[in-house]
Amino acid sequence: MLFDFGAHSSLLLPAVVTGLIATGGLLLRALQHATLTDALLALLLVVPTLNIAQEMLGWAGWYDSHNGYTTALFYVPWQLNLLLGPAYYLYFRSLTSQEFRLLPRAWWHLLPGLLQFGLIAGALGYDLLWLPGIRGQHLPYQIGTKGPALMVAKTLSQYLGFLQYVLLPAYCWRVLVDYRHYTSYLNDNFSDTERLRFAGLRQLLLVQVVALVLSQLFTLLNWKFGLSDEASWYYFFLRGFLIYWLIAVGLQANYAAATTPLRFDALPEPHVAPMLAAQQGQAPVEDAPGAQASPGTELPAAQLAPELLVWRDKLLALMAEEQPWLEPELTLTEVAKRLRITPGLLSKVINSGCGQNFNDFVNAYRVQEAQRLLADPRFAHYSLVGVALESGFNSRSTFNRVFKKMLGHAPSELTRPKS
Secondary structure, eight states, X not given: OOOOOOHHHHHHHHHHHHHHHHHXXXXXXXXXXXXXXXXXXXXXXXXXXXXXXXXHHHHTTGGGSOSHHHHHHTTXXXXXXXXXXXXXXXXXXXXXXXXXXXXXXXXGGGHHHHHHHHHHHHHHIIIIIIHHHHSOOOOOOOTTOOOXXXXXXXXXXXXXXXXXXXXXXXXXXHHHHHHHHHHHHHHHHBXXXXXXXXXXXXXXHXXXXXXXXXXXXXXXXXXXXOOOHHHHHHHHXXXXXXXXXXXXXXXXXXXXXXXXXXXXXXXXXXXXXHHHHHHTTOOOOOOOOOOOOOTTOOOOGGGSOHHHHHHHHHHHHHHHHTOGGGSTTOBHHHHHHHHTSOHXXXXXXXXXXXXXXXXXXXXXXXXXHHHHHHHOGGGTTOOHHHHXXXXXXXXXHHHHHHHHHHHSSOXXXXXXXXX
């Protein structure tokens, strides 16, 4: 019998099977549709899945089989943790920009992990293929048997593995810093940002760092006090829940990114207003002070360049006549197309001419409409969800958050008239 599952190994088995199935499915979809997000999510899944699989097989008795199966297990790259930090960073970049490509410049982030994998692969090729196939030297299949190349590879990989305690926190910090800029990008370009915030991914990054700290703490305690195997098992069992979490968060994020034209890391457009001013022989105009404005609120004309003033008037007319803010997923690009100007110029008009970002500008119209509906007896039979949808919001949670942000109280706190 190759393995003997008991309580410990059986409880680790679901996480391993789930991780392998999800990894295989994502890789297949990545090959069929050339989706980088699926490939990188698969990489993020396979690393912890291999870690847990090694622990599971150990409890199932594979290391005690005293034959070639034990020897073969030593040549499996169970520990590829150096890929984890860079993979999170590259995955975030692929989510937030459809134009992001791994080649030719971004692949080097994976270099430490690829080197770690290459050491084990090279040892396998030398010890199990070159020595027996070319030189006729076969390894004695006994417990603990390791070939000469594997001994060197394991030693180098062990020292190289200490980099994970630097790489994972560093890359997670980089993602969190970029996430702040990404939030500003969303507010400047989208009226509904809820599903594009990838909040679950941000939380998962923090948990990964905590898991790394706990792993290091366990290693130190094990070195000092000699902890039992059961103590190690609990760590891997809890880590299995991260696989389920990553699958849920990742699939949702991949779908949102695939159905929305995100361009977070694209080069910004030229500064349109100074260019127009220069063409007309006028001095460039600095941004006006940005205070929160309600729909239709105009800053003094003296603070605006003439070309911005003209486009602001056209924008406000469009919002009043066509009411595009009733479309839940309205974007800056769509409004710019209707005005027949570039998104960069429209962003300048909204920021300087209305004192708001695009998200606040559109949602101000929606909140004003919601106030009207909540005060109208004809809509007294509408639920808050109904009012939210009628006002252009996509969900009640977004409606509550935006309403409270702009008015200081939740919509449920208002006293509504009776029909």
